[in-house]
Amino acid sequence: MARTPRPEATPARTAPGVPADRAVKRRRVLDILNAAGRDSLLLTSHTALTWYLDGSRVHISLAGDPVAAVLVARDGDHLVTFNNEAGRIAAEELPDGVSLHEVPWYGQLHDAAAGLGRDLTGDVPLDEAAVTAELRAARQPLLPGESARYARLSGDLARAMTDVLSAARPEDTELALAAALASHLVAAGAEPLVLLCSGSSRSGFRHPLATHAPVGRRAMLVACARRDGLVANATRWVRFDAATPAERDAESRIAAVEADIFDATVPGVRLAAILAEITAAYARHGFGQGQWELHHQGGPAGYAGRDPRVTASAEDAVVLNQPFTWNPSGPGVKIEDTVQLTGSGIRVLTADPRWPSAPVNGLERPITLQL
Numbered sequence: 001m002a003r004t005p006r007p008e009a010t011p012a013r014t015a016p017g018v019p020a021d022r023a024v025k026r027r028r029v030l031d032i033l034n035a036a037g038r039d040s041l042l043l044t045s046h047t048a049l050t051w052y053l054d055g056s057r058v059h060i061s062l063a064g065d066p067v068a069a070v071l072v073a074r075d076g077d078h079l080v081t082f083n084n085e086a087g088r089i090a091a092e093e094l095p096d097g098v099s100l101h102e103v104p105w106y107g108q109l110h111d112a113a114a115g116l117g118r119d120l121t122g123d124v125p126l127d128e129a130a131v132t133a134e135l136r137a138a139r140q141p142l143l144p145g146e147s148a149r150y151a152r153l154s155g156d157l158a159r160a161m162t163d164v165l166s167a168a169r170p171e172d173t174e175l176a177l178a179a180a181l182a183s184h185l186v187a188a189g190a191e192p193l194v195l196l197c198s199g200s201s202r203s204g205f206r207h208p209l210a211t212h213a214p215v216g217r218r219a220m221l222v223a224c225a226r227r228d229g230l231v232a233n234a235t236r237w238v239r240f241d242a243a244t245p246a247e248r249d250a251e252s253r254i255a256a257v258e259a260d261i262f263d264a265t266v267p268g269v270r271l272a273a274i275l276a277e278i279t280a281a282y283a284r285h286g287f288g289q290g291q292w293e294l295h296h297q298g299g300p301a302g303y304a305g306r307d308p309r310v311t312a313s314a315e316d317a318v319v320l321n322q323p324f325t326w327n328p329s330g331p332g333v334k335i336e337d338t339v340q341l342t343g344s345g346i347r348v349l350t351a352d353p354r355w356p357s358a359p360v361n362g363l364e365r366p367i368t369l370q371l
Contacts, residue, residue, distance in 0.1 A: 013092040016228040017054025018145030022095055025052055028138040029072050032131050039121040040073040042113055043128050050229025051139045051303045053079075055149065056093040057229075060085075062191060069113040070098075073120050080113040133316075139303060141321040146230065147340065150302070150323060153190060154232040154338045154349030157225045160184035162352045165221060165238040165369055174199055174210035177221055185225045193231060193305065194224035203332045206295040217241050218368075220334065224305050231305050233325040234350040235336035237368040250333045251368060253285040257328040258335050259361040260284070261297075262346045265324060271299060271314035278310070278328065287330045298326040301338055323349070335365065 029052065033041055043049050046066055049058045058068040058081075068081040068089065077098045081089055086102040094100055103112040117125035128135065142150060164180045174197035182192045198208035199215030208220070218239045225232050243251075260281035264274045278297050283289040299310040301323040308314055320341060327336040337350045346363060357364040 015053075015056055015093050015095045016149060017056065017095045018143070019096060021143040021145040022054050022097075024143055025054065025138070026072070026077065029135075030074070032134045032138065033072070033074070033126065035134070036126055036131065038126040039123055040071055040117040040125040041128065041131070042110070042117060042125040043070040043072065044110060044113075045128060046229075047139075047304045047307065048128055048135055051135075052077075053093070053095055053098070053229075054145070055228030055230070056089075056095065058089075058093070062193065067109075069109055071113050071117050071120075071125060073117065073125075075120060078113075078116060078120075080109060080116060082107070082109065136307060136316065139307070140300065140316070141319050142302065142323060142340065143321075146302075147321065149228050150230045150232065150338075150340070151349050153225065153227045153230055154234075155351065156188045156190065156227075157185065157223060157232045157234055157338075158350040158352035158355065160188065160225075161221060161223070161234060161236045161350075162354050162369075165219075165236055166354075166371075168215065168219065168238055168371070170216055170240045171214050173212050173214055174202070174208070174219070175212055177215065177219065178210040181221060181223055185223065188227070190225040190227040192223060193226050194222065194233075196220070196222035206329055206334075218247075222334075222336070229303050231301060231303065232338045232350055233301060233305060233327075233336060234338060235327065235334050236355070236366060237334075238371060239368050240371050243368065243370070247332070247368075250330060253287065254328055254330050254333040254335050255358075255360045255365050255367075256285045257281045257287070257330075258326060258365070259363070261326045261328065262339075262363065263361070265318055265326075265341055265346065267318055267320050267341070269318050271308075271310045271316050271318070272312050274318075275310045275312055275314070282328070282330075291330055295327075295329050297328060298336070299324065301325040337366070 058066040067085045071078040080101045082105045083102045084105045178195040178197045185192045197210040198220045200218045222235045264277040279292045282291040296309050299306040323340045325338050340347045358367050
């Protein structure tokens with residue numbers, strides 16, 4: 001397996017990671033190895049790789065497997081990739097202190113990385129799947145560099161939503177709005193992982209993939225955007241005529257459900273306990289206790305859209321500096337932003353001061369844009 005030197009030319013992009021943050025992450029993974037009594041760990045998933053490399057891009061197809069694997073060993077970090085990816089990764093994605101190794105484009109990436117681990121340590125590397133919970137816990141609290149990058153991405157997503165929906169018209173199709181948002185996100189260096197749009201004829205769908213239908217009098221736009229490994233999520237609504245009393249009432253009540261979820265998101269509480277509060281909040285605000293079963297409710301965010309989704313079996317405990325995207329929804333209503341739990345409470349990251357908002361329990365929350 002060949003080792004690829006770094007090119008000397010100035011790259012168009014440099015690896016986004018912060019050395020101090022990466023050092024903390026390496027210590028956390030070494031702690032996992034110590035607890036398991038092992039000498040190396042093989043990282044292979046998008047979530048684990050982009051977290052550990054602190055934002056490096058390890059994909060080509062958004063729907064495909066990573067084109068790299070990382071062996072975390074006691075002697076250092078080793079990134080293994082295909083020979084047709086090695087030059088770009090060396091120039092633009094490889095953090096300092098990580099050794100780069102290449103295999104033929106037709107080779108077996110994971111087998112080669114595991115073989116490197118055996119050569120270095122004399123033992124088979126620990127598989128990522130064996131320490132899923134430990135790795136998730138390691139990436140729960142965002143480090144300073146991550147927090148700054150996440151806030152910038154989230155702000156870019158919020159501004160893109162404002163730009164697109166402020167220019168929307170009733171005759172626009174759902175696909176036209178989704179395409180406009182995708183254009184804004186790609187121009188900002190982000191990858192649109194999820195784009196949803198529903199006009200007034202399709203507002204009953206919780207996951208409305210866009211169609212050629214015109215949006216009509218009211219529309220919802222949803223996006224999950226990834227940059228430097230981090231994924232920001234947001235939902236916005238636009239309306240082209242006066243709101244009905246029922247719409248205003250439902251919008252107010254779903255914001256109250258979200259406020260109760262925010263109140264329940266405190267350090268030390270387990271996700272399963274938050275789900276119990278979510279079910280009670282739906283009933284408390286007139287949606288019925290079973291509403292939570294009609295759509296997932298969100299959960300911790302960061303290097304995955306939800307890391308993990310909240311369920312009755314999710315026992316992860318909330319920590320400070322952890323990001324979240326909760327997304328309570330009801331018939332024809334939904335509210336969603338990416339936030340971070342800080343020492344002073346919930347901080348909304350996907351915020352744009354140009355978007356209309358209203359205070360809910362002391363926190364400015366987005367309302368429907370009225371055009």
